[in-house]
């Protein structure tokens with residue numbers, strides 16, 4: 001039986017713009033309780049379809065993935081990322097993915113562990129002279145340092161400082177454009193449009209300079225590998241523009257996500273004394289931080305943290321052609337959103353979903369697409385193993401060196417809905 005997807009009436013010409021933009025998760029959670037796992041609603045001049053059942057998500061990300069391209073939000077990201085892996089689609093994406101995949105192979109990731117460890121150690125050494133740190137800032141800084149070093153093999157000195165200085169503005173600009181459906185077109189010379197263009201120019205010049213240098217001085221970094229890589233089918237290497245787009249993409253996708261995963265994980269652990277004690281106990285026997293990957297309990301804690309605070313909290317797609325999700329019809333051009341944060345709390349698939357219970361990962365989730373912090377299907381996160389290695393190393397290094405660290409305030413921080421799910425206010429830690 002074919003059915004149209006039920007629409008939530010709004011009574012306003014702007015649809016649900018205000019409540020959706022103010023607090024998207026609160027809005028979606030409220031509507032899901034009333035309307036169930038599939039409904040549609042208007043936000044300004046757009047009609048969005050929200051889905052929350054793992055079967056529907058499996059259909060979009062895996063079974064019929066060719067029918068679903070990345071949506072408008074991703075195209076806005078392309079202003080900064082160009083046609084990198086995250087934003088591209090179709091045969092171009094497939095060819096890029098095939099070319100870049102080997103650089104993210106599990107064995108390759110092991111060679112980055114030392115760099116991750118070096119920067120984690122530098123960070124905790126710096127902390128020894130402090131009594132207090134701000135968690136989000138520190139995690140963002142260290143993950144940016146790690147990604148800069150692994151991709152480009154530059155320390156955050158001269159070139160790196162330029163990245164650290166300019167990238168955050170470019171990201172904030174992108175987020176504003178994505179979250180505000182009424183953003184001014186980019187060709188209008190507003191102050192922030194002009195600043196964005198000049199920031200991208202500075203970052204571009206820097207990246208092109210490094211690409212030229214690397215071509216003469218190949219190393220063990222990711223960029224050197226990308227320069228050497230060839231598409232297995234065509235034998236072609238990547239052009240300078242392609243290299244630039246991928247470097248920019250990996251910068252963005254490869255640090256903010258992991259920084260937020262670390263922030264939420266530590267934030268939670270520091271609120272639960274029993275959990276912290278058990279972790280300190282487990283960590284005592286770990287010699288090299290990267291060996292934590294083999295510790296079952298630590299992996300369950302990380303999985304549970306990514307369940308409760310999925311850094312990529314929302315994904316979206318646009319239908320090329322008609323399709324069906326269960327009994328419901330999808331029309332060409334339909335825009336569909338879905339949230340790992342919400343599916344990870346679906347009561348049909350998770351017991352006590354609001355409680356932090358690492359042991360729930362003793363068995364596999366009830367449905368493959370009931371747990372997808374890294375997405376799924378062919379477009380699953382290419383950096384999954386990289387991120388997990390980095391989180392393990394950072395977590396072990398921090399807890400080993402500062403086992404008594406504590407939250408300055410036990411007040412709940414709330415959420416800031418950026419490209420990633422960020423804490424609503426800065427989290428301060430007493431060392």
Ligand code: HEM
Nearest residue numbers: 085086253254257258261312373374375379381382383387
């Ligand atoms: C905890 C950390 C991370 C999380 C939660 C995460 C999550 C995700 C998710 C959910 C997607 C799929 C998006 C979609 O289908 O629309 C994705 C894609 C991607 N991620 Fe990650 N990611 C993380 C870390 C990383 C790292 C460290 C890198 C690179 C070093 C990276 C690079 C990418 C790229 C390039 C894509 C696009 C892949 C493609 O479409 O072929 N991510 N990530």
